[in-house]
Amino acid sequence: MCKCPDGDRVMMEELFEKIKSRDRAYKDFKNCYDRKNKWQIFKQLRNSVVNLLKSKKNLNHFNKIDRFKNNSEVMWKTLKKLINFGDDFSPSCISYEIGTEKTVLRDNFLIAENFNK
Structure with missing residues (x-):
């Protein structure tokens, strides 16, 4: 799957499951006549995927800055990428x-x- 520590692997599996359920909800929306209800379900799943991605990205940046706080070169490269x-x-x-x-x-x-x- 991916090369990452066990904690990250759990997070990635959770993310992939949410993406799959979001995609299934979109497919249901496209193939259904009750579009309003299906659209609401899709939007909720889409928002949960986006929120999980943002939180994972923020946590990754925070951990990277914290890990390299004694190595100013790597820390500044990370900060410049953020800014x-x-x-x-x-x-x-x-x-x-x-x-x-x-x-x-x-x-x-x-x-x-x-x-x-």
Whole structure:
């Protein structure tokens, strides 16, 4: 199937099962006259697949940053992939929370300084 640790393997199997059930629901929707009900079922399954993918992706990025927190080169490569600097779609600012205070930074130098703290 895939080369991944046992915890990830369980998550991947869960994801594949959800994808299969989503695809079956879409097929049922296409072949049924009661489309409104079948469409609602498909939408719920589609949303659960998307949410599971997003949570898995976020957890993977968090674990990768945490694992390489002592190796700044790998950590920064990961952070740059998340931020997509130089892309047309890259954010012009970063917002983060420290305690109860929320801060928005727009200067690349200040963003780098605060990540290094």
